[in-house]
Amino acid sequence: MFLEHTVYAVEAEGRRITAVDAREARSGIERRFTAPVFIDCSGTAIVGILAGARTMFGQESHTQHGEMLAPDHGNHSHHGNTIFFRTRLADHPVAFPEVPWALDVAKDYANLSGQLEKPGTDNGPGPAAGAHRTFAPDVRRRMQLPNTHFWEYGQDLDPYTEAEHIRDHLLCAVYGTFSNVKTTEPQEYANLELDHLAFVPAQGEFHRYLGDYVLTETDIREHRSFDDAVVWNDGPFCLHYPGDENYDFRLRDWKWDTRDEQPYRIPFRCLYSADIDNLMMAGKHISVTHVAGSSTKFMGNGAQHAVATAAAAALCLKHDTSPRGIQGARMAELQDLIASITGKNLRKDA
Incomplete structure (x- = not known):
């Protein structure tokens, strides 16, 4: 072997x-x-x-x-890649550097809900700040909340030749969102830190x-x-449907047809x-x-x-x-x- x-x-x-x-x-x-x-x-x-x-x-x-x-017209869109991560609250304040290069991707997104709670256990509550603090659950289909699995990118890119770009874009999305949470509510999340961040994406x-x-x-x-x-x-x-109108690392919709x-x-x-x-x-x-x-x-x-x-x-x-x-x-x-x-x-x- x-x-x-x-x-x-x-x-x-x-x-x-x-x-x-x-x-x-x-x-x-x-x-x-x-x-x-x-x-x-x-x-x-x-x-x-x-x-x-x-x-x-x-x-x-x-x-x-x-x-x-199936869609009305065939296309080359496909399931993208995803990156998984965990955050935790430390027992002391944790600094985080400025990441303007990541904010270019994350923009103002500030919701880490649905992160991995621990290895093998996903869909934890996670921190959400500012306008992203509240959201309405939809129980009709699985994983309608902003979950880790929705952090996906590369659906219209070549997964063979552009994998590194896809990975880097997803890393920027996570780092930028983490920074937004920390800076939007600095007192609430002063102790927030990244516990784990995968550097190899889950392949789509x-x-x-x-x-x-x-x-x-x-x-x-x-x-x-x-x-x-x-x-x-x-x-x-x-089935994953990309095309969130504001954030390209988020899905527009997700179908879970049992x-x-x-x-x-x-x-x-x-x-x-x-x-x-x-x-x-x-x-x-x-x-x-x-x-x-x-x-x-x-x-x-x-x-x-x-x-x-x-x-x-x-x-x-x-x-x-x-x-x-x-x-x-x-x-x-x-x-x-x-x-x-x-x-x-x-x-x-x-």
């Missing part, structure tokens, strides 16, 4: 990948990995992009797949692979059955590339639309993709075949293998 490596190059012959080159973050050491089958779990589809596989990016239009949550949405099938919102809502179902996924549609709260199937055809014969994928970049991906992207769901593709890789080696070669006669064997691991029946009549 080689942790903390980033793939930067791919070697391919025709429709097959023969090797990937990766660089270790801490040492800079570069290594080449060869294998008969590859599974891209990066979330960025980087292996496929470097190998020339077709991908999808942004939002499909409503007419393209008949999705009720990248390109998604094109597989032999593209899962849609309608497939999920209608619980479509598939002969090649290999995954049970669950969870709501979680559907009927029942699990749905993912077909194996969504888990391998339509173009690269020995490449599978697991995570938020599988073959789904933007709307469908807002549900399949959750980490617990991605773990199920990983189980399915790992089992498929084992069968590819056993039978000397490709992922597409498992379709048909060997699909039952794959479904039974996955069921033996997960305890979940994936057959069409289940």
Whole structure:
């Protein structure tokens, strides 16, 4: 196992990948990995992009797949990146420097509500100053308050080439807001200090692979059955809408559509590339639309993709075949293998 490596190059012959080159973050050491089958779990589809596989990016239009949550016109807007942070009240006054470069981004925003309370626990009350001290909750949808998750930016930028700019913009938003809270009510928040601020953003949405099938919102809502179902996924549609009229690091709206709260199937055809014969994928970049991906992207769901593709890789080696070669006669064997691991029946009549 080689942790903390980033793939930067791919070697391919025709429709097959023969090797990937990766660089270790801490040492800079570069290594080449060869294998008969590859599974891209990066979330960025980087292996496929470097190998020339077709991908999808942004939002499909409503007419393209008949999705009720899709926009009228397709575009390249996507989920942005977010930065998480915590504040705390010290037992003594804590100074904070002037940050005019951060205020250019934060402007007059002075609400730290919804910060992380502690690692793993979000949506704490947090300090809010001045005009931002009061706000009305909306209980109809989850996380309508100004929460940490709303601190998002980069929805219309290239997540591959502009990631550092996106991160720096978000850091300015946090530092500037923190400064505004401290200066707007200096007596109330004299002891306020930053306890934690992530310097690596939580990544948003990248390109998604094109597989032999593209899962849609309608497939999920209608619980479509598939002969090649290999995954049970669950969870709501979680869609972000940028465009706050005053602050570009805030969302205009957030949709948390719980559907009927029942699990749905993912077909194996969504888990391998339509173009690269020995490449599978697991995570938020599988073959789904933007709307469908807002549900399949959750980490617990991605773990199920990983189980399915790992089992498929084992069968590819056993039978000397490709992922597409498992379709048909060997699909039952794959479904039974996955069921033996997960305890979940994936057959069409289940």
